[in-house]
Amino acid sequence: MLYIIITLATIAIILFVSSFFMNDRFANIEKLVEEQSIKTSQDVFALKRKLTDLDERIQTNAYVIDRTGLADQTPLVTQKVYHLYQQGLSYEDIANRTELTVDEIELIIKNN
DSSP: OHHHHHHHHHHHHHHHHHHTTSOOHHHHHHHHHHHHHHHHHHHHHHHHHHHHHHHHHHHHHOEEEOTTSOEEEEEHHHHHHHHHHHTTOOHHHHHHHHTOOHHHHHHHHHHO
16 A cells, blocks of 8 residues: 555656646747737737828818808818917927928918
């Protein structure tokens, strides 16, 4: 009986020690899930950035429709720049508020 207990204890110790040297099957799965999660996050960020860019393009090219139903041919951004310029703001202040460059602001003011 003593031999059986010693044999079982020895086998248990050998299996316990050998378990540290075996590959963890779940580590590979965990790594794949993490990589997929990162890829998905990057894709979502890229889509949000593209959506924001498209939204800015739409707002830049949008026209104002007045009470008569006729479209004003001046884009909203141009109107905003000209309005801020009439309020006495500098080109730098207008550029900060509209996210345009100072050169673009100067070009818009010169064309109006």
